[in-house]
Amino acid sequence: MSQTIHLGISTCPNDTFAFHGLMNKLVDWRGLDFQVELLDIQQLNDRLFAGDFHAAKTSFHAALLLAESTMVLPSGSALGHGVGPLLLAAKSDDVPQNDSQVTLCPGQHTTATLLFRLFYPQTTQVQHVVFSDIMPKLQQQAADFGVCIHEGRFTWQQEGLHLVTDLGELWENETASPLPLGGIVARRSLPAETMVDVQAVIHDSLQLALADPDSALPTMRQYAQEFSDDVLMQHVKLYVNDWTVDLGAVGRSALQQLSDRAQAIGLVAPGTAGLEVYPNAR
Structure with missing residues (x-):
């Protein structure tokens, strides 16, 4: 009897692109x-904390808290590079400066929220x-600022919003490393x-999509119907790269830097083990 793997992924185009082959069983499931x-x-973050998945996409912020x-x-x-969340303002020339202002973030355990905390502490x-x-x-001016992720990187200007800063650029300037946003984590309790x-x-699903990107468009459209094919593929070009196929030494170093900085702001206790990457598989 095959082992069931409860897998959680996001509806974002980079995930539906990468997992198109797996979702449609166009690659060998290897008996799973x-x-x-x-x-x-x-x-996804919340469900991982609840123990619901064997493997799932998660923010690296959440992964830090789930590292054990x-x-x-x-x-x-x-x-x-160039993939970071944007800090946007409802009004031009406005900047975060006091607690009478409100910043919207896309979830307590998202990496976007971690970056805002890193670069705008106590504001x-x-x-x-x-x-x-x-x-x-x-747009409704129901808040002063918002940390915008995903397709918003491409559409904020036409929505009449204003750029405060690119949080990814701040990260890159300080660390000289690519910005780690999220990854696939698997339960340590799974057999090796x-x-x-x-x-x-x-890995096979990613390689299939990269070999024929247009083949994944029907799956991508199913979960992002409001966006044009051009915007969907822009998203893929930005978020799917060599580090998506394999983190490698540079990716592992970036995760270590995120672990170190999370400790520095008290997100995780000093001396806590950082993010551990499973050894490259066959």
Whole structure:
């Protein structure tokens, strides 16, 4: 009897692109039975904390807090240059400066929220909303600022919003490393051979999509119908890269820097083990 793997991924185009092959069983499942659930990233984080998945996409912020029970898989991560969240303002020339202002963030355990805390400590109230609600609420001036992720990187200007800063650029300038946003984590309780097979299937699915990107568009459209194909592929080009296929030494170094900085602001206790990447699989 095959082992069931409850896999959680996000509805974002980079995930539906990368997992198109796995979701449609266009790659060898290696004897596993994948049950795939697609959710918003904060919902994925919350469900991981509840112990619901064998493997799932998660924010690296959340992964830091789950490091004792999970390991990061080498394939499936989103990190790179020019991929950071944008801090947007409802009004031009406005900057975060006091707690009478409100900043919307896309979830308590998202890496976007961690970056805001790193670079704007002790400024503004923070409220957490679903990422897709941030720009509409800024347009309504229901908040002063918003940390915008995903497709908002490409559409904020046409929505009449104003750029305060690119949080990813701040990270890159300070660390000289790509920004780690999120990755696939697997439960340490999985047997080693199962971990190897899960990693291999994800790697194969990525390679399939990269070999024929247009083949993944129907799956991507299913979960992002409001965006044009051009915007969907822009998203893929930005968030799917060599580090998505395999974190490598540079990716592992970036995760270590994130671990160190999280300790520096008290997100995790000093001396806590950082993010551990599972050894490259066959």
